[in-house]
Amino acid sequence: MKKLSLAKLYDFFAAVAKDEALYCPVNNETGKAEYKRWSEGVELSQQLNTLRSAKDFFFPQTENLMAFKMEGKKIDVIDTREECEDFVIFGVRACDAASFDILDRVYLTDPVDSYYKNRREHGTVITRACGKPAETCFCGTFGIDAADPKGDITVWDVEDGYVFRANTEKGEALMAKHAALFEETDDKAVKAEQEKLRAIMAKLPLAGLTTEGVGEGLTKELFDRPEWASLSEACLGCGTCTFVCPTCQCYDIRDFDTGHGIQRFRCWDSCMYSDFTKMAHGNSRNSQLERFRQRFMHKLVYFPDNNNGIFGCVGCGRCLSRCPISMNIVKVMKALAKGGNK
Numbered sequence: 001m002k003k004l005s006l007a008k009l010y011d012f013f014a015a016v017a018k019d020e021a022l023y024c025p026v027n028n029e030t031g032k033a034e035y036k037r038w039s040e041g042v043e044l045s046q047q048l049n050t051l052r053s054a055k056d057f058f059f060p061q062t063e064n065l066m067a068f069k070m071e072g073k074k075i076d077v078i079d080t081r082e083e084c085e086d087f088v089i090f091g092v093r094a095c096d097a098a099s100f101d102i103l104d105r106v107y108l109t110d111p112v113d114s115y116y117k118n119r120r121e122h123g124t125v126i127t128r129a130c131g132k133p134a135e136t137c138f139c140g141t142f143g144i145d146a147a148d149p150k151g152d153i154t155v156w157d158v159e160d161g162y163v164f165r166a167n168t169e170k171g172e173a174l175m176a177k178h179a180a181l182f183e184e185t186d187d188k189a190v191k192a193e194q195e196k197l198r199a200i201m202a203k204l205p206l207a208g209l210t211t212e213g214v215g216e217g218l219t220k221e222l223f224d225r226p227e228w229a230s231l232s233e234a235c236l237g238c239g240t241c242t243f244v245c246p247t248c249q250c251y252d253i254r255d256f257d258t259g260h261g262i263q264r265f266r267c268w269d270s271c272m273y274s275d276f277t278k279m280a281h282g283n284s285r286n287s288q289l290e291r292f293r294q295r296f297m298h299k300l301v302y303f304p305d306n307n308n309g310i311f312g313c314v315g316c317g318r319c320l321s322r323c324p325i326s327m328n329i330v331k332v333m334k335a336l337a338k339g340g341n342k
Contacts, residue, residue, distance in 0.1 A: 137317045
């Protein structure tokens with residue numbers, strides 16, 4: 001492990017930013033944290049988490065795929081892809097870091113999404129252990145340790161600085177490149193911080209939440225449960241939960257006439273929208289109940305079915321804090337549970 005003094009954090013940022021783009025959480029004009037490119041004078045946010053997750057770096061909200069040029073009956077397909085620049089993301093929390101594994105299972109399995117793969121290969125993720133988790137946090141339900149997040153490099157805040165641990169070849173290379181800024185240290189301070197954080201996590205309101213009653217192999221048992229009607233009754237279908245979720249991966253593909261040709265792009269979509277899955281014959285999910293059920297069955301049953309029991313949720317709590325009617329995955333899990341989540 002290596003230690004960086006409090007006074008050298010921005011020296012580290014400046015050194016990294018000389019060679020590649022560096023992004024970190026920064027408070028916006030409303031005091032909420034969002035990822036911004038770091039430059040001299042930019043202050044690191046101390047908020048627990050960002051409004052939107054770090055998913056945006058690898059799966060952006062909008063993205064050009066290709067272009068078409070038409071002259072009479074001739075159509076030229078133009079590959080608009082460009083090699084992504086190297087970049088570093090600092091301050092990713094454990095929940096968001098765990099979401100990358102879920103997205104990788106979708107976009108890096110055959111057929112591989114080359115756009116996503118390009119960004120993943122060029123990005124280095126520096127995670128930061130949580131200090132003061134919120135009452136809406138429940139990452140532990142899915143086996144995620146907020147005190148020991150994954151990533152290329154893991155960082156812990158300690159009393160007089162920051163302790164860094166490289167976890168991958170990317171992480172080792174980045175730390176070796178800036179070795180002059182670090183000093184050797186042991187793991188005593190880290191273990192003390194981990195112990196304090198785990199004690200806090202154990203006292204949170206959702207610490208006892210379990211996955212009992214949901215998971216792989218339960219499609220038939222849960223699909224027609226009567227609770228779906230009452231759970232979905234007040235849902236507005238606004239899609240807020242899907243747009244703040246670090247693991248949602250649905251998108252739409254559209255063509256736009258630029259006046260000089262056709263630009264094909266993809267953009268995030270939401271299974272909560274009435275026109276999602278709409279085709280020439282109509283829509284396979286015509287009611288909000290069906291759309292609501294699809295969202296939560298996918299995260300809690302369908303995804304585990306196809307991914308060795310891994311759930312499609314990381315317990316970040318964003319949907320709990322952002323839903324305008326206070327409906328969320330926790331309430332769904334509790335309603336469907338046979339016991340243990342009461």
